[in-house]
Every structure is written in structure tokens, then in C-alpha cells.
Amino acid sequence: MTLGMSNTFQTIVSSLKAGELRWALSNYGDARVGTNSPFNINRKKTGKSSSWFAWGLLVSTSIDKPIHFLINSVFGPSFYIVPPATVIYNPTPVMNTTDAEQSSYFPEDPYDFSCWSAFRAGVYTYPSDFNFMPSETDLTFTFSSVIVTYHETNCTKYRNTTQDFSALFDEMNSQEVFLIGDCMNGIAVACDIGGDKTQSCRLNVRMSAALTLAGCLVLKAAYMIYTNFKARRKVKTRCLTYGDVIVASALDPKLRIWNECMVNAAEGHRQKVSHTCHKHCSDSELSRTGDNIGHCQKCKKFNTIDNAADLVHPVIAIKYKSSLISNLGVTAVSQMMILMLCSLTMVGVSIMLAIFFGSAATQRVNDCRLHPNDTMCEVPLGTYLNEIYGGFGGFNSSITLAALAPDNLGSEFLAFGIANGAQFLYSLLYLLLIYNITLISMEYDWGTLEKRRQRLRCTIVRGGGFVQSYLLQLPKRVLFPAMAFSALMHWMLGQAISTIEITWVDTVARTGHSQNFVVYATYPVWMSTVLMLAMTSICWWAFTYRREGFIPQMYGSMRACCSATTELDSFGREGIMWGDLTAPDLHDPRFRHAGLSSGIVGRIVPAELYCGHDLPDLKIS
Secondary structure: OOOHHHHHHHHHHHOOOOHHHHHHHHOOOEOOOOOOOOHHHHHOOHHHHHHHHHHHHHOOOOOOOOOOHOOOOEEEEEEEOOOEEEEEEEOOOOHHHHHHHHHOOOOOOOOOOOOOOOHHOOOOOOOHHHHHHHOOOOOOOEEEEEEEEEEEHHHHHHHHOOOOHHHHHHHEEEOOOOOOEEEEEEEOEEEEEEEEEEEEEHHHHHHHHHHHHHHHHHHHHHHHHHHHOOOOOOOEEEEHHHHHHHHHHHHHHOOOOOOOOOOHHHHHHHHEEEEEOOOOOOOOOOOOOOOOOOOOOOOOOHHHOOOOOOOOOOOOOOOOOOOOHHOOOOHHHHHHHHHHHHHHHHHHHHHHHHHHHHHHHHHHHHHHHHOOOHHHHOOHHHHHHHHHOOOOOOOOOEEEEEEOOOOOHOOOOOHHHHHHHHHHHHHHHHHHHHHHHHHHHHHHHHHHHHHOEEEEEEEOOOOOOOEEOOOOOOOOHHHHHHHHHHHHHHHHHHHEEEEEEHHHHHEOOOOOEEEEEEEOOHHHHHHHHHHHHHHHHHHHHHHHOOOOOOOOOOOOOOOHHHHHOOOOOOOOOEEEEEEEOOOOOOOOOOEEEEEEEEOOOOOOOOOOOOOEOHHHHHOOO
8 A cells, every 4th residue: 555655656756747748859759658667757847856755755655675585574574582591410431432323413512502501501401602502303393401411430420510600611622622531522421402392483573673664654654745735726737648749739728739640659759940950060051840850960069959849741541550568669678678587586496396396306206115114204295394394384394595694793694685686676577567557548438439439548637528536556366466466475594595583592601692594495496487487478468469440549648638739629428439530621732631639530541641720820829
């Protein structure tokens, strides 16, 4: 909901006012309507700086932009582990390697500080350095007791003889093995934790992220309230839809583009160049057509260019149109490259996991064929693979990929970036998808004007000839499936790669410690890959979208809208329609004319030249 409101206000900020249309068309040739693209701000005549500031404010306080990291970081689960409180000593006259191998944490036992502290100081404690923690097996569980088994002859005199825990690290030899006299950790001393087994998972609230997020939302809400309050009892002049552009052009003849009734959007248009001759000009005679032929093309300071000079621009009426990709140009190429790069990366990762997955399954089948009585073979193959590759993910079933530095603020930011980076990148791709679908939806509605009469959706006027209920978003049949797809994709990416936090307490120093681990799950990686390929396919379909019809392509082009209003002077209750409006007594006999009208329109004559008015004084009369 917050993202939808942000997109709405981004569209308002980047839209042009009705009084700026002619200036924008004259200086830049064209501008888009109906999208929240920030590049449209550069087509404004005034208020560019404030519009860029407002657009940046909305983007920086939107949940689909950098605040995306904060919204997913306010609440975060973590495992909270507590060392066993009860230490039970078990002296034995026989303590060998075989006995040590039965320990829960062998072969890490020689480096296990917790077991050594239980033996030497009588307290099983976790160190501040995670490298000296026990094995990660069952590390997410808390046990009530630990049994310390030690060699009676070699180790009895060292049992529970110190309370200086920091000095225990001095008993580590050059191989980083805890050793005192003939008593060696892992060989003569071994620990088995047991007793009651509990799992402590707590929900953390990160106040720094919560306060930053609250500040951003308050700032956004304040701007929205101010904008709405400021617009009260004022005439609305911002053109948010192509219907607004058509209405503004129909009400003010100066905004109309004459003689271009069949020119498609993104096609070349004629320019009127007022040139001051200088020494570089090869021909001193000025061009009668307005083109600067015969004059220097490099010295731009001697040219005054008018891109909306109403010069005659006849076009042959043809029904077939080019695709969306030809209209977007370089923008479409950059979108395709980003989509293909992301899709190929995810496909590569999925293939790698599939190879590992298949190899593990084959190895398991072969091992069970050779050792059918092994207890591990009693575990179903699917359960076994889920345990080593994460299954469907989640807080308990994900597999550790890497460990970040403990007790480090940089690790916290890195964990935020890893956990939300994939979703953030997908959000940007989703915006590109919505941008393309918006252009297609707009083009579809525009093409309908040639087939049947309909009322325009407008925001600057109201009445019986207009649709009053205007939604800045896509139609429901398109918007709801797109939102459901986006929510599913975000969920899959969040399960595919994420971070978990493990916190523990150093009972000696009475300080808490934490460490983040990067985890992954195989099935969500595969499912998110399938969804990404589906999204890429939809974008490719959007790029190849084409519409048949004689009405020129629009795709949000203000110039195409203003070119269709030369005969539009009123709006009927049944709406308007686009078609042939040729009137021999008003129009140039060499060309036919087409456009929008609330009256009766004729059928377009194929392969005929369409242009429209040729005499400039007709638009005054």
C-alpha cells in the first residue's frame, strides 16, 4: 500500500502541467504521460529542482528502495543458546582415543574450550571467540547438563583447580590443543552434553532500523498531507493520463499539433530551424521549408530549433505497427541485458545445486546398497537430502553457507545486504516490468478509440463525457496477479538465501555475543529461478507486443495525443472516437485528415496520404 501511494505521488511529481505542453513539445519534441519515470522531470519548464527533490524524497522513503532493507530488518529471529548449568564428572581408569571418539564433538574436542573449562573450572561456558565454540551440531539447542569423562590417573589432579578462565588459553599448545601435563583435551578429557533439550528462538526488534523506518514513513506522510492540502481549491493542471493531455489540447488550440495526424510515437518529426548564416554556411539562401539544408550543421549556437512548428508531415495510412521494443529503443536493450544476466545467474546456480543434489542422492543409494544395515539407510532419501541441502528453507532447515565475523557492526550491515539484496534487485526488475505493462495497457486503451466510442479517464476535468473514477494503477485483472506474483517471488527469494543470528552469553565475562550465518535452501532457489524465467518471458512478450490498427502508436506520447485533437472541440456523453475526418472544404485537397471527434467519424482509407490542415490561419479560425 505504501509503495502504491509512493508511485502515485511520483507520477504527480514527474507529470507536466497543461501550460507546459507546448513548450516541452517545441523544445524536446515529445514527453511521456502516465508513468512515474523521473526523466520526464527534465521536460518541465519550471520547478525542475523541486520536482527532482520531491521525487528523490519519495524514492528514498519507499519500501521498494533502500528502505526495503529496513522494513525487513526491524524484526529478526535469532537462536539464543545457554550453556549447561550442571557439570557431572565421570572419572575412568581407561580413557583412550576410542572413548574420545564417542564424544558428541569429536574431532573438534581438542579445541573445545567449553569442555576444557568444565573440566578445569567446573563451569561449562561459551567463549567470546566463536572459533573455540563446540561443533555446530545441535548448536541451536540448549541442554541442561554435561558429563565430563576424564582419565583418572592423568587428569584427576587438574580437575576443578582454577577459576581464572582467561588463563585457560595459556594451556593451549602450538597445535591449538588444550593440554596440561599428560591430560589432553579430546584424548584424556571428553564431554557429552545431554539432559533436557530445548530450543530458544526469540524475536528481536532492532530499534535503529525501526526508528529510521518510522522517520521515513512520517516524512513521506507529511509530504503527502502537505501536497494534498496545498492542492485544495485549486484548478488541477497536471496531466496524469493521456486523457488529460487530450482534454488540455482540445481546450487550448495552441497546444494542438497540426499536420501530424498519422505520425507514430518515437518516429522522426520535422523541425523548423531559424538559422543565422555565418562563414561556415555553403549556401546563403534560407530554406523555405524550415529545414536547415545548405547551412552549417555543426554550429548549434546559430540555430533556433522549433520541434512543434506545425510543418506538413504526410504519412501513408498503414495498419501494421512496430513492437514496443522499437519504441523504447536503448532503454529496452538495457532492460533485456539486466534480465538476461539475472536469469542466467540463477539458472547457473540452480544447475550447480542440481548436480550436487543428484550426486548426493547417487552416493546415498550406492552406500545403502553396500551397507544395507546402516542406520542412516532407514532415513528416507528425501529427508536425507533435505537435511544436507536445506529443503524448503525456513529458520530451522536452512543450510549454512558462510559465517560472518562475530560481534561486528559491519557484519550486521553485510547480513542485511545479503538477506535483502536479492529481493532489492528483484524490486528494481519488477518496476521495469510494471513500467512496460503500463505502456502496453495505455496503448491498448488508446487503440480501442479506433474500434468504438468511449469516455476518457481524466483528472483535470469532470462531467458526463469523462470517467470520474480514476486509478493511477493498472487494471485489476493485471495489477492483482502482478502483486501476487511479486509477493510469491519475494517470499521465495527470502527463503532461498538469508541470514540467521546465534546469540550466546559468556558466563564468565557476563557479556553477550552474536554471530550471523549466511544460509540457503535448495528448493526455494529452484522455485525462484522458475519464477524469474517466467518474469523474463513476460518481459520479452511485453517487448514484442504490437497492435494492429490505423491509429498511430502512442505509448504515452504527448505529441501523438496533441496531434489527434485538431478537430476535437467538444466531448459527448457517449465519449469520443478516432477515425477519418476529411473535409474537402477545410483541408488540403492533397491529403486526408484523421483524428478524435465526438461526432461521426469515417473509416480510414488504406494507402492514402494523411496529413491534415495546411493553412496556419485555419487553427485561428
